[in-house]
Amino acid sequence: MVGTQALVTRVTAEDHLGDPHVGLVVPPANPAAEPEMTRLLGSAYALHTTRFSVSRQPLRTRLESYNTELADRIASFGDLGLAALLVACSGSRYLLGARQDHESCAALSAHFGLPVATATLATHQVLRRLETRALVLVSPYEGWLTEQCRAFWDAAGWHVRVLAVRAGDQYAPYKVGTAExxxxxxxARLPHDAVLLFTGTGMSTLAALPALGHGNDRVLLTSNLCGAWWLIHQVGVVPDEGLAWALRRLAAQGLAP
Incomplete structure (x- = not known):
């Protein structure tokens, strides 16, 4: 197990790589991915973002289009010299299933010559380090997409319990507040040792995690937290600002990048 102190002191940006450039691909109206990733990575990383195309089509059609145009979005970074790239979108990958998601990331990594992962692949890599296969899926999605999400993780080998959350009386990931x-x-009165996955890079979660983790041993995972974990793991530069609370908790639970 790597403790928090070992994680913090292993290597910093000033010690080794300077400020590595990492890429982020996000849906057009996503309000949470960049702020949370900036909070998690701190000033040790230079974060660059591109967005999927705006569309007024139904949600499923929009998500399908994100998969279709992903290679073009990655290419839009040109010769920036990225150390790694994260696709901060989960819903589009739930339509594919875990195997196709992984194969697609491998093909994109080979084509562009840099590590490429989706939020779902990053989450899968964190989950594989756990001893348990039981997972509480906290989903802000409408019913059909929550079912796609449940089926994705079920097929990947986890026993999934779904906890649906709402913004007021609607399923709206971008609008769920911290207090809600x-x-x-x-x-929901979940077990004190449960593994919780808050899915969706557009749902703001970091501010809620300290309260949800108080007085228990729960493993608290979010799409953005797992994405940051993956970027740190790939690049090898640990944020030198004491780490966000959520990353410190993972480190203390033996899930350091």
């Missing part, structure tokens, strides 16, 4: 998230998860 804490209240709804708290009301």
């Amino acid at each position: 998230l804490v209240e709804q998860v708290g009301r």
